[in-house]
Amino acid sequence: MKLCGKFICPVCRKSLVYSIIDNVDFVGEGVSIFAFSCECGFKGVDIFPEKQHGPRTLTFKVNGDKDLNVLVARSSTSTVIIPELPLEIKPGPASQGIITTVEGILLRAKDVFGKRTIKVNDLLLKKKFTLIIHDPKGTSAIDSPRVKISAVNDKNPFKA
Numbered sequence: 001m002k003l004c005g006k007f008i009c010p011v012c013r014k015s016l017v018y019s020i021i022d023n024v025d026f027v028g029e030g031v032s033i034f035a036f037s038c039e040c041g042f043k044g045v046d047i048f049p050e051k052q053h054g055p056r057t058l059t060f061k062v063n064g065d066k067d068l069n070v071l072v073a074r075s076s077t078s079t080v081i082i083p084e085l086p087l088e089i090k091p092g093p094a095s096q097g098i099i100t101t102v103e104g105i106l107l108r109a110k111d112v113f114g115k116r117t118i119k120v121n122d123l124l125l126k127k128k129f130t131l132i133i134h135d136p137k138g139t140s141a142i143d144s145p146r147v148k149i150s151a152v153n154d155k156n157p158f159k160a
């Protein structure tokens with residue numbers, strides 16, 4: 001189901017339309033996605049659970065073309081880790097949730113870490129790496145039956 005509403009854009013003060021999409025299948029029942037975008041360029045997406053899973057880590061071994069197209073919902077508070085690079089994208093104050101694909105995560109990584117672009121391209125060619133999402137609220141999701149979900153040790157996401 002998709003709901004819409006309006007609020008005032010905090011940047012330009014114009015009225016802004018947002019949409020809430022709830023019960024997104026792969027993210028899980030009771031999870032809503034909240035999205036908005038304004039003419040002035042202010043936009044955002046986040047993922048809200050009705051009930052939270054608690055801290056957990058999702059681990060996905062990417063192997064082949066198909067896996068690059070797997071959908072990923074990353075909540076604004078989670079950290080994305082690709083140990084093969086190594087790369088860690090931590091949530092910042094302006095961090096937003098995103099719905100993208102595994103490939104989209106890598107393309108975004110290129111923006112964030114310009115210097116490592118060659119290594120990112122290498123992973124995109126090989127299509128073999130590990131995608132880890134360390135999520136303190138447990139609302140992120142990766143749409144594959146091969147995702148391993150484990151409860152997390154908050155202090156060290158690599159040891160989850």
Ligand SMILES: [Zn+2]
Nearest residue numbers: 009012038040
């Ligand atoms: Zn605006």
